[in-house]
Amino acid sequence: MNIPAPFSENQMRFFWGCFDHWFNVAEGGKRGGKNVLITMAYCTILEKHPSRIHLIAGVSTATARLNILDCDGFGLKNYFEGRCREGTYQNRDCLYIQTATGEKVVLVSGGGKAGDEKLIKGNTYGTAYITEANECSETFIKEVFDRTLSSPDRKVFHDLNPKAEGHWYYKTVLDFHEAKQRENPAYGLNYGHFTIADNMSISDEQLRAVLATYDRKSIWYARDILGQRRAAEGLIYDMFDFTANVYTVPPTAMQAVSTRTIAVDYGTLNPTCFLSIFDDGETVRVDQEYRWDGRKERHQKTDEEYADDFMAFMGDNPCAAYVDPSAASFITALRQRGVYVMEANNDVLNGIRRCSTLISKRRLLVSKACIGLLDEFGLYRWDDKAALLGVEKPVKENDHAMDALRYFVNSLPDWRFEHVQA
Template sequence: MRFFDRCFDSWLNVAEGGKRGGKNVLITMAFCAKLETHPSRIHLIAGVSTATARLNILDCDGFGMLNFFEGRCRAGQYQNRDCLYVRTPVGEKIVLISGGGKSGDEKLIKGNTYGMAYITEANECTPEFIKESFDRTLSSPKRTIYHDLNPKAEGHWYYKDVLEHHEEAQKRNPNYGYNYGHFTIADNMSIGDDQLRRALSTYDKTSLWYDRDIRGLRRAAEGLIYDMFRQDANTYDVPPIDLVDRSTRTIACDYGTTNPCVFLDIYDDGETIRVEREYRWDSRKEHRQKTDAEYADDMVEFMGSNYCTIIVDPSAASFILELQSRGFYVVPAENNVIDGIRNTSKLFVRRCIQINKNQCTALIDELGVYAWDRKAADRGEEKPVKEKDHAPDALRYYVNSLPDWRINVQT
């Protein structure tokens, strides 16, 4: 409530912290309340993509702008840009909707002066977009900017290039107008104690993800990526007798020509994901590259007569076409690396991923060495080292295909 109250007297408002801390709901309420009487006509909401802006601000778990202004807002376009028209006591407002995560997105918001700007997941947007949004509000009669964000590494550009300057200005001048709030899931009053305990139990409390998602701390990604993987808890010797009958089968593929090509044979009964077998062709070790047709032949042999969906590395366009030409049902994988790693880690902690230790030795070996890139971490970036990552990538492709409720089933 203190943060919310300060939103009406501060020009820059930043809400940072862990997952489900209520940041979006809080800032959306402040943005909407201030929009009711703001003298400017044109305003901006944005995210890493327009879809993110719509989800986090317009919808916002049912507490977004569409709910706040229900009956007095309509979707439309302004200057060929998507927007929301809102009727207020002081006239109609135009709220433009933009993405800011791609190079060149800053051009989308040029040409207008915005009274207010709300950017969700601000540290996922490009530096150029953030700078342009600051510039575009300079002449507003009641300049107000809102940012919400989940923590990144301490050296991330957003902290150095944006927050540090305003933090120092606020220290020098208590009336500067910088309002910062830190939030965790424990601040979300819609979550009861029992539900909170269940949510916390899905995390390894020594992990990067617990520090970030739950404690809301800025942490660099370093060391082993899957340090929560335990051979004594995440592997098995003998598959269940009814493995095939009770499970949905999927084959996940990380495609490679000079790099290894990996297939994982995955059985999922809705509770436990079992990686039963693996295929691996390493052209460097075998001293011969295979063609797409040869890999497709290998897929036919690997799959056998029990046909199933194949999830394939989205960059392997020619291999996907080859498989489709043979009648296979192929789904290009969702390649969100960081979210995929986070979700795979949570499933390892809950022991919901089990790997056949006798049939999947390469996958187990790579999980034991798959690491964060330290040089990237020093730059405030998060990237895995691009080696020994082929089987973990295939596993991540499968996890990325799961619905959210499978990842957060205990919450």
């Protein structure tokens, strides 16, 4: 069995508090040990809990499995190794566990979509652990509270990464229970805030390497490292320096030592953008761009015309392309011309975070000739109205080259962001 690293004093306070409180919430930065901490408390409580039916959940069943059943090798399957088996119960995925107080059935559920709450109706759960609770639907969270009301030893666990201050979870869940706790110290809320500094499995050397990948003035540092609730506002890439991140003359050996890829954001009425990107394994350089704005030009091109333009843009040196996955007919037109096309990963927030890391460390550079892309760096903004509702998304304007760039950066391996240095 895997044995976790020692807990910090902060983690130990929360761990012991789980046995005396019914609602336990662990919030904070990434790699703060929240999952391992709650899983250890949850397993210990399961061992002697009087109820037979229990619940674990996440945005999806895959998330619940990854964060709770596996949990970097410290999950339920590790804790109850030799005493558990995966199966089904009432046509739902579950884990059967042999404990000191008999067999337990732990159902596994997704809770991120409207209607997921229907999947957990019909049972009373002795305990419930929801990972990334503020990513789940509000209705699902409420249903879990309701489904544990008659437990003989009610225990609800949430772990979460920080969101904007106005996020619904704070307003409708945490603020409510914190107010109840202030009114009555015996109410039963156990709240803990954790950062990467609480993770005793991370060495000082590893910690320094992680911190070096962040711009300390960025929202990502505030959230991921300090675990603060911060709203995204203003320019998205405010760390982009129009001197340090821009080059006029490309390095002599750039094409010889780099891999070239073309990233594509495809538009019908909106502009279509191609970016010619060179990557030498350390620095990403955007060297050329193509842009066609059907509205501005008063002529919308067909897929075949765009594919012809792409071939001309690519020139005599064939390369792979990352293309907006929604552009199915354009992808087909390119493949018919022999282009190796990969459908892009359109994870917006993670892509923005990754681009921010490379920009702040001057590992993403743009040719002065890419006028449209450079213009967008000065215009691409967070949606202030959505932020008031706790929702983070960019304004859908001045984002076509931004999207294409993000498609490429999202394709890079994780180690490019873990070890990037200034």
